[in-house]
Amino acid sequence: MSRADSGASRRAILRSTAGLATAALAGGTAGSAAAQGSEPDYGGWFDDVSNYDETVDKTGQDTVEIVVGASGNNGNFAFGPAAVRVSPGTKVVWKWNGKGGAHNVVADDGTFNSGSAVADAGTTFEYTFEEEGTYKYYCVPHKALGMKGAVVVGGSGGGGSSGGPPPEPDYGDWFSDVSNYDGTVDETGQDTVEVTVGASGNNGNFAFGPAAVRVSPGTKVVWKWNGKGGAHNVVAEDGTFDSGSAVADAGTTFEYTFDETGVYKYACIPHKALGMKGAIVVGSGGGGGGGEGGEPAGELVWTPGLLMFAGSVVLGMLSPILFSVFLRFKTGSWERPREFEPEGAVVDEKPAAPVAEEAPEEVAEVEIGHDEYDPFGTASLIVVYFLILVVLWIFMYFVEFLGRGPTVIG
Amino acid sequence: MEIHRFEKLWLAAGILLIVGFIATVTYGAVGEGVAMVNDDGGTIDPTKVSEDANFSDPGVEQVGPHEYEAHIVAQQFLFKPGTSTPIRVPANSTVTFYVTSSDVVHGFNIVGTNVNTMVIPGQVAKMKVRFEEPREYGIVCNEYCGAGHHTMAGTIEVVPEDDYEGGA
Numbered sequence: 001m002s003r004a005d006s007g008a009s010r011r012a013i014l015r016s017t018a019g020l021a022t023a024a025l026a027g028g029t030a031g032s033a034a035a036q037g038s039e040p041d042y043g044g045w046f047d048d049v050s051n052y053d054e055t056v057d058k059t060g061q062d063t064v065e066i067v068v069g070a071s072g073n074n075g076n077f078a079f080g081p082a083a084v085r086v087s088p089g090t091k092v093v094w095k096w097n098g099k100g101g102a103h104n105v106v107a108d109d110g111t112f113n114s115g116s117a118v119a120d121a122g123t124t125f126e127y128t129f130e131e132e133g134t135y136k137y138y139c140v141p142h143k144a145l146g147m148k149g150a151v152v153v154g155g156s157g158g159g160g161s162s163g164g165p166p167p168e169p170d171y172g173d174w175f176s177d178v179s180n181y182d183g184t185v186d187e188t189g190q191d192t193v194e195v196t197v198g199a200s201g202n203n204g205n206f207a208f209g210p211a212a213v214r215v216s217p218g219t220k221v222v223w224k225w226n227g228k229g230g231a232h233n234v235v236a237e238d239g240t241f242d243s244g245s246a247v248a249d250a251g252t253t254f255e256y257t258f259d260e261t262g263v264y265k266y267a268c269i270p271h272k273a274l275g276m277k278g279a280i281v282v283g284s285g286g287g288g289g290g291g292e293g294g295e296p297a298g299e300l301v302w303t304p305g306l307l308m309f310a311g312s313v314v315l316g317m318l319s320p321i322l323f324s325v326f327l328r329f330k331t332g333s334w335e336r337p338r339e340f341e342p343e344g345a346v347v348d349e350k351p352a353a354p355v356a357e358e359a360p361e362e363v364a365e366v367e368i369g370h371d372e373y374d375p376f377g378t379a380s381l382i383v384v385y386f387l388i389l390v391v392l393w394i395f396m397y398f399v400e401f402l403g404r405g406p407t408v409i410g
Numbered sequence: 411m412e413i414h415r416f417e418k419l420w421l422a423a424g425i426l427l428i429v430g431f432i433a434t435v436t437y438g439a440v441g442e443g444v445a446m447v448n449d450d451g452g453t454i455d456p457t458k459v460s461e462d463a464n465f466s467d468p469g470v471e472q473v474g475p476h477e478y479e480a481h482i483v484a485q486q487f488l489f490k491p492g493t494s495t496p497i498r499v500p501a502n503s504t505v506t507f508y509v510t511s512s513d514v515v516h517g518f519n520i521v522g523t524n525v526n527t528m529v530i531p532g533q534v535a536k537m538k539v540r541f542e543e544p545r546e547y548g549i550v551c552n553e554y555c556g557a558g559h560h561t562m563a564g565t566i567e568v569v570p571e572d573d574y575e576g577g578a
C-alpha cells in the first residue's frame with residue numbers, strides 16, 4: 001500500500017529534521033507539521049505499524065468505525081485507521097472485514113477486550129470511551145506483525161507526557177519480562193486507585209493492569225480480580241503486603257493503603273515466571289527504592305539432571321585422554337611409551353635393554369601384527385565406549401523420554 | 411581363524427546392546443503405553459473447519475468419568491482455545507486431543523513433554539494424554555507457519571479436580 005510507505009518515510013524525515021528544519025517546513029507542509037506537533041506520544045507503540053501515519057481526527061462524532069483486517073503490515077494485519085482521536089462519550093465500533101485470518105481487539109491496559117479471535121466478516125465489537133486518555137490496543141495473534149492501534153479520547157491527547165511527569169523510577173530489570181509494562185501510570189492525587197488482576201498481557205491474562213502505578217502517599221490501592229487467567233494473588237517482594245493464597249474468582253478484591261513513600265514491587269506467585277509483576281510507586285520520588293528483590297530471571301539452575309548431563313559430556317570429551325593416561329600407568333612405561341609388550345611366549349624373546357639403547361627410534365617402528373595387539377588396552381577402550389553408550393542410552397530413553405511428564409498414550 | 415576371548419566378549423556385548431535397544435522401545439510401547447500419533451483422527455475439509463460439528467465451537471468436553479475430549483483449532487497465529495483462553499482440564503483425567511488446522515501446517519507441542527504432533531490442514535491429529543497433577547503447561551507451534559509463528563503459543567491449565575468447572 002503506497003500510502004503507508006509514503007507515510008512511514010515522511011514520518012522518518014520529520015523525526016530526523018524536527019530540531020533543525022522547523023522553519024523550512026513551515027511553508028509548504030505547515031499542515032502536517034502542525035499535526036505532528038499535537039500528535040500524542042505513543043512511546044514507540046507505532047514503530048512497527050506500517051499503516052500508521054498520524055492520528056486521524058474524528059472528534060465530534062457519536063460513532064467512529066475502525067476496520068479490522070485493513071491492508072497493512074505486509075498483508076491484512078492492520079487496523080484502519082491505526083490511530084484515531086475521538087471526543088469523550090464516543091462509541092467506537094470495530095468492524096471485521098474478514099481478511100487476514102482471525103483477529104481480536106484487546107486494550108493494552110485491559111480496558112476492553114473483544115474476546116478470542118474470530119475471522120468472520122461482519123463481526124463487530126464496540127466500546128464507548130468516556131474517560132480521556134490514550135487507549136492502545138492490538139490484535140493478539142498478529143501483534144508481532146504490527147497489528148496495533150490507538151484511540152485518543154479528548155483534547156490534545158498527549159497522555160501523561162504533556163505535564164512534565166516525574167522521572168521514571170529505576171525498577172532494575174523487574175519489568176524486563178512484563179509485556180504490558182509501558183511506563184508508570186500517574187494516578188497521584190487520588191484517594192483510591194484500582195489495579196486489575198488478570199489483565200491481558202504476558203501471552204494471556206497474566207498481567208496487572210496497569211503494571212506500574214504512581215500514587216500519592218496515603219492512597220488506598222485496590223486490586224480487583226477480573227476472573228481471567230486462573231488463580232492469582234498479590235504479594236509484595238519485600239513482604240509489605242500479601243493477599244494470601246491465589247484465588248480465581250472474579251470480583252475478589254485486596255486493598256492496601258500506602259503511607260510511606262517508596263517503590264513497592266509485587267507479583268502474582270503462580271504466574272510470576274510468566275511476567276505477572278507490578279509496582280506501586282508512592283510519592284513523586286522513586287530513585288532506587290524497593291531493594292534488589294527477586295533473583296534475575298533466566299539464570300542457569302544446576303539441577304541434578306543438568307549436572308549429570310554436563311558431567312557426562314565433560315567425561316565423554318576427556319575419555320581419550322583419561323584412557324591414554326590409564327594405559328601409560330598400566331604398562332608402567334613412562335620412559336618407553338610406544339613399546340607394547342606382546343603376550344605370552346613372545347615375552348621371552350624380547351630383546352634385552354642394550355638393543356633399545358642402541359636403536360631407540362627403531363623401537364617405535366615395531367610392527368604390531370594381528371596377534372600381537374595389546375588385548376587389555378583395546379578391551380579397556382571398548383569397555384569405556386560401552387559405558388558411554390549405555391549411560392547415554394539410559395539417559396536418553398528413561399530420563400529424557402519416559403521422564404517427561406504426560407505422554408501420548410493412544 | 412582364531413578369535414581372542416576378549417573379542418568374543420565384546421562381540422557378545424555388542425549384540426546384547428542391540429537387543430537392549432529393541433527391548434527398551436518394546437518396553438516403552440507395551441509397558442509404559444507410549445503411543446505414536448497416527449491417522450486415527452480422520453480427515454476434515456480444511457475450508458469448512460468452522461462449520462464442522464466438533465470444531466465450530468472448539469473446547470473441552472466431558473465424555474465419561476475422568477474422560478474428556480478437547481477439540482482445538484490451530485490457525486495463524488493462535489490456538490483456539492489455548493491462546494486467548496487457556497485450555498482447562500481437571501487433574502486425574504484422560505484427555506483426548508483432536509487438533510486440526512484451518513490454514514497452513516502448524517505444530518502442537520505441550521512444552522517439556524512428549525505430547526507433540528504436526529497439525530496438517532485436512533487431517534485431525536488425535537492424541538490421548540493422561541494428566542495426573544494440577545499444573546500449568548505451555549503449548550507452542552513448532553512448525554514455521556508464517557511471520558507471526560514465534561508468537562503462536564497457548565496454555566493448558568490442569569486444575570485440581572475439585573476446582574474444575576468446565577473447560578475453556
Ligand SMILES: [Cu+2]
Nearest residue numbers: 516551555562
Ligand atoms: Cu503455527
